[in-house]
Amino acid sequence: MAMLGKRRPARPRSGTSGLQKKHSEAPRSQSRTDHDEAEATIERLAHDGRGVARSWNGKTLFVEGALPGERIEVAVHRTRKRFDEAHIRTLLEPAAERADPPCGHYGQCGGCDLQHLSVVAQREHKRAVLVDLLAREGVELDAEPELLAGEPLGYRRRARLGVKVDAEGGVHIGFRARHASRLIDIDTCPILVPALSALLGPLRNLLAQLEAPRLIGHLELVASDTASVVVVRQLRANAADRRRWLTFGETHDVAVAWRVGRESPTLEWLGETPALTCRLPGREGNLELAFAPGDFLQVNETVNRQLVAVVREWLAPLPGERVLDLFAGIGNFSLPLAADGARVTAVEGNPDMVARLASNARRNELSAEGVQADLNDEAQISALLERLAPGAVMLDPPRDGADAVCRALIERPVSRLVYIACDPATLARDAARLVHGGYRITRVAVADMFVHTSHLESILLLEHDAWQPPSQGA
Numbered sequence: 316m317a318m319l320g321k322r323r324p325a326r327p328r329s330g331t332s333g334l335q336k337k338h339s340e341a342p343r344s345q346s347r348t349d350h351d352e353a354e355a356t357i358e359r360l361a362h363d364g365r366g367v368a369r370s371w372n373g374k375t376l377f378v379e380g381a382l383p384g385e386r387i388e389v390a391v392h393r394t395r396k397r398f399d400e401a402h403i404r405t406l407l408e409p410a411a412e413r414a415d416p417p418c419g420h421y422g423q424c425g426g427c428d429l430q431h432l433s434v435v436a437q438r439e440h441k442r443a444v445l446v447d448l449l450a451r452e453g454v455e456l457d458a459e460p461e462l463l464a465g466e467p468l469g470y471r472r473r474a475r476l477g478v479k480v481d482a483e484g485g486v487h488i489g490f491r492a493r494h495a496s497r498l499i500d501i502d503t504c505p506i507l508v509p510a511l512s513a514l515l516g517p518l519r520n521l522l523a524q525l526e527a528p529r530l531i532g533h534l535e536l537v538a539s540d541t542a543s544v545v546v547v548r549q550l551r552a553n554a555a556d557r558r559r560w561l562t563f564g565e566t567h568d569v570a571v572a573w574r575v576g577r578e579s580p581t582l583e584w585l586g587e588t589p590a591l592t593c594r595l596p597g598r599e600g601n602l603e604l605a606f607a608p609g610d611f612l613q614v615n616e617t618v619n620r621q622l623v624a625v626v627r628e629w630l631a632p633l634p635g636e637r638v639l640d641l642f643a644g645i646g647n648f649s650l651p652l653a654a655d656g657a658r659v660t661a662v663e664g665n666p667d668m669v670a671r672l673a674s675n676a677r678r679n680e681l682s683a684e685g686v687q688a689d690l691n692d693e694a695q696i697s698a699l700l701e702r703l704a705p706g707a708v709m710l711d712p713p714r715d716g717a718d719a720v721c722r723a724l725i726e727r728p729v730s731r732l733v734y735i736a737c738d739p740a741t742l743a744r745d746a747a748r749l750v751h752g753g754y755r756i757t758r759v760a761v762a763d764m765f766v767h768t769s770h771l772e773s774i775l776l777l778e779h780d781a782w783q784p785p786s787q788g789a
Contacts, residue, residue, distance in 0.1 A: 354407070355389050357381045362444050362739075364429050364769040370399055378403060379493075380422070380431050382410040412436040417468060417505050417767075425493035427506060427767040434467045434766065441771045442761050448739050452747035454756070460773070461760035463625065465617030468505045469512075470766060472538040473614050476501070476515075478522060478531045486522045488515070488534070506767065510543045511536045514567065518545070521563050527553045537608060539591040543569045546608045550577055561585045572608060582608060595623050595647065597654040597679075604645055604675045610668055611644045615764045622762055622774065623651050626733050629758055629776040630707045632657035637703050639729075641690055641710040641720055646672040648709050649683050659683040660703055664690055696723040706784065707731040716741030718748075725752030728779040735774045737764075742773055754779045 355376060357366035366381025370391070375398040378389055388405040416422070416430035429437050442460045449456060477498045479487045489501035502519075504512050514536065522528050532548035547560060552575050564571035570589040574580040593612065594601040606612055613619035626648050632638050634656040640649040643661035645668050653659045653676065661683055663669050669685045676683040688695045690712070700723060708729045710717055714737055724732065725748070732754065736742035750756065758776035765772070 353389055353391075355387055357383050357385045357387065357410075359383050360440055362448070362769070364432070364440070374399055376401055379428075382413055382432060384408075384410045385413070420489075420499060420501060420504075423492060424490050424499045424501065425495075426490045426504075428493070428769055430767045437767070438462055438464060438761070438763055441763065441769075444771055445739050445743075445759070445761055445773050448743040449746060452743045454743070454747050454750050456756070456759060458759075461758070463618055463621040463760055463762040463774075464766075465615060465621070465763070467766045469508055470615045470617065471504075471506045472508050472511070472616055473612055474504075474507060474511065474536050476518075476534040476536065478528065478533055480529045486519070486525075486528050488519050488522055507536070508538045510538050514543070514545065514569065517563070517567055521559060525553075525559060526555045527551075530556075535608060537591070537612070539589075539606070540594055540603075541592050542589040544572065544589065544591065544608060545569055546572045546574055546582075548580070549573045549575045551575070557585060574608075595651055596620055596627075597651050598656075599654070602650050602654060602679050602681075604647070604650065605678065606645050606671065607667070610671060613647070613764065615766075618762050618764045618772075619647070622735065622772075623648060625760060625774060626709060626735075627651055627655055629733055630657075630709065630731055632707060636707065637705040639699065639703060639705040639708045641696075641708065641717070642712045643672060643685075644668055644711075646675045646683065648711065650675060650679060650681055652709070653681040653683040654679070657707075660686060660699070660705070662686045662688050662690065662699065664688065690717070691719050693719040693723050696720055697727060700724070700727040700729075705729055706782070707733075709733045709735075711735040712741075714738040714741065716745050718745065721745045721748045721752075724754075725749065728753060728782050730779060730782040730784075732777040732779070733774065734777065735762075735772070737770070737772055739771045739773055742775070746775060746777070749777055753781060 353371045355368040357368050359367050360383060361367050361377060366378040368376045368378060370376040377398060378401045380403055381387055386408040387403050389401040390404040391399050391401045393400040412433050413431060414433045418430060421430045445460055446456055476488055477491060479498050487498045487500050489499045492499050501515055503515060530550045530553060532550060535546040537544040560571050564586055571585045573583045573585060575583060592603050592605050594603055632652060632655055636657050638652050638657040638659050640659055640661045643649050643663045646661060649659045649661035661672050666687050669687045673685040696719060706729060710720055754777040756775055757778050760774045762772040762774060
């Protein structure tokens with residue numbers, strides 16, 4: 316596995332991914348005079364999960380909800396210069412991988428775009444997307460990515476719901492429609508953990524009874540190990556509605572908070588302030604981390620626990636070894652590594668989460684230094700690397716990736732680097748930079764954090780042979 320990921324000369328790519336290898340010889344679309352209802356055979360899946368075919372005039376055709384090998388009649392709903400976008404008018408021959416969507420809102424709600432594809436095939440597609448994106452950057456893998464996965468339903472422990480009052484005064488609550496800003500009313504959501512899904516009906520009833528529902532921007536739902544929470548984004552306070560929300564919390568045994576204001580909203584708990592915690596695996600049992608509404612919390616608890624276990628296994632810090640955790644949040648990876656005996660410095664840009672991380676370290680009787688820094692500033696990152704001389708680095712950046720961090724790590728390499736990404740395209744870009752700078756990919760995995768969606772979470776272990784341990788006493 317030592318040369319699992321290595322830099323190779325870039326070569327033209329087909330752009331195929333997912334299930335396309337099974338159906339790579341599929342014929343092109345049949346020509347018809349009415350191209351809005353042409354017959355087509357899907358050749359492959361695009362990275363975003365849409366089916367890809369050829370239209371009657373030879374243009375690439377992206378078809379929502381279509382799968383490789385399927386023969387369909389399409390209806391083109393958007394024409395562009397180089398490609399067209401379409402949807403299925405008639406499914407003539409379904410693929411073996413086609414599944415019945417588990418949610419009645421599928422096809423309208425924009426939340427889950429792959430429910431028509433079997434879960435096994437979804438995961439095969441996601442692994443192929445990662446391999447293809449890395450290859451486009453000139454980095455090819457010699458082994459299939461590992462898979463981290465949990466249950467396909469009832470896994471999401473936080474969500475944001477839109478609230479809207481129409482011209483007739485009707486109140487709507489739900490998620491945004493696919494490719495649109497309008498709300499789709501949601502009565503139940505099989506993706507949410509059951510405790511949160513059960514609140515949707517009662518929330519709808521309460522919103523219809525409020526004196527000023529137009530003051531509500533959205534609702535945030537969070538399920539912790541100790542309590543379920545509803546956070547109401549309220550543009551301006553209303554005393555009568557405050558009492559209604561307080562009663563709602565008492566009736567349904569949930570904690571309710573208002574986030575009131577437009578520019579700098581303040582959080583106010585309506586009733587007793589709950590102790591929100593989540594558990595993570597540690598060397599001698601579970602660690603307990605406290606968090607607050609607005610803190611970053613991975614939506615899928617099962618997959619997150621697997622990620623933590625993989626980070627601990629891949630980095631395997633020696634007792635007392637210095638580890639630098641970048642984009643550390645509230646300590647999701649820092650504290651399990653500290654429990655393994657590493658000397659962890661955790662860096663985060665949000666001062667509230669730095670304070671929460673320090674509190675969580677004390678809560679679990681662990682030693683971990685929390686530092687606030689701008690992780691888009693290469694100079695600050697380089698200074699940390701020079702001061703600490705870590706043997707290993709862990710980073711879990713936002714969707715924009717970690718360009719400045721990667722540049723600093725090339726100038727000051729470390730022995731082992733774990734990179735977790737929520738955007739595979741930026742991961743491929745950054746991985747190519749690191750491989751070109753002397754690192755090699757030795758392990759790779761896909762984490763199916765968002766089942767039934769095309770969203771892809773991935774993790775790489777990179778190693779650098781030129782790293783030298785600091786001198787004694789450093």
